[in-house]
Amino acid sequence: MTRWVMIADLRRCVGCQTCTAACKHTNATPPEVQWRRVLDMEVGEYPEVKRVFVPVGCMHCADPPCMHVCPSTATRQRADGIVTIDYDLCIGCAYCAVACPYQARYKTDKAEFAYGEPMESEKKQFDPKRLGVATKCTFCSDRIDAGLAKGLKPGVDPEASPACVNSCIAQALHFGDIEDKASNVSQLLAENQFFRMHEELGTDPGFYYLWDKK
């Protein structure tokens, strides 16, 4: 079995938001919709202050609450763990959005563009199916599927990897199959201390944060 997961190395992330820009470029998300965003946190009090950058988005949980609450079965889970939304089934009730503990879901009711009128690139990528329905990070499943069809390895070959991972200037983001003990992500998790966000809620998220060596 395969389970695709993502890793963010918090020691490496510099908060440049290149992943956010790459995601927006690849997936043509409208203004204020960021399937991959980076939180900019200030922690502590002067003079003991730290700044931490935390990439967030859909965690592609193994037990996704968004899927269980979805009344239309629009939200589903693939065999490889990726949580998907069928835009033709979704009714836009936003129940998934309030069930998600990671604020990963968006709903845009009307077409919006960066500068009011759509630019040529926005016109080309505009998808009316995404209006009035829930949207979120797909782990770039179309790139993964196309890459696998060509015999490429997601997480290793850029053509088969999510756009955010490809774009990361600090190699803070990694992608791979956690069920494969020899994969890049399995190796990273074996060598480092990690946590997952809100693990206590039992969603079994597929997004790991590295914070120190073992």
Added chain:
Amino acid sequence: MSGFGPKPWIQQHWDWRAAANFVFGGAGSGLILAAALALPLGPARAVSLPLGLALVALGLTCVWLEIGRPLRALHVLLNARTSWMTREAFAGIALFGVTVAAFFRPGDWMEIALGFFALLFAWCQAMILRASKGIPAWREPKVIPFILATALGEGAALAIVLALAYNMPSPLAYGLFALAVLARAAAWMVYVASVAPKLGGAPQAALVAVTPVLLWIGTFAALALVALAAALPRHFAMLLALGAAAAAIGAGWHAKRTIVTRASLNQGFALPNLPTRGAR
């Protein structure tokens, strides 16, 4: 979970339209339940059934106005296996069918079916909140008894008014109302004691501010007015019952609106550990 991260914020996905479903749906199903339990056959019961259905329909219409793709509304029926929203829709359909049948052909089994489906509808509403893992104030299990008790209390209040309007005062309805609003007050206190400390800030204050309204107006004042209504002649009783119903229903609606729109902080983000910097 304690940790480092930005503070949670109020969810923006469900607004007054979603709250209206809990407000009207709860009162409507509560009225049908109260009618099944406490109203004898007659004009008051005959009016209470369509009125209850109208309230449930009004709530569902409000939700329909909120969804992004209203023409696909029937897709709501596709996931009875796990979604409480789908189950609420099926319970609503069953409630409509049974209520119409009970209106034309009342009988003991019909009363049981009425009560069952009205309770099921209110239960589904409570579970919709309970299943929302992203909102701590909703996923708290103690929200369930409150939603059920307030539905019954609001329904019983309407049942008392209807019974008096048709000069058929029902001692059973008075008793049901007293039990329901007392149970509601207790459920609210337990719920707030459990949830409010986890919220903090304005959402905590919003929940705490509901407590005196629910206790003094929605419970004690309403009970006092109903007690007087039970003891006085009809034309005084009607006015007092109307006041009691307004107090009990208004407090319940205020509480539900607060839970859905004002106490609905999301989960936020929290890091249990900060990244280690530099060489180690």
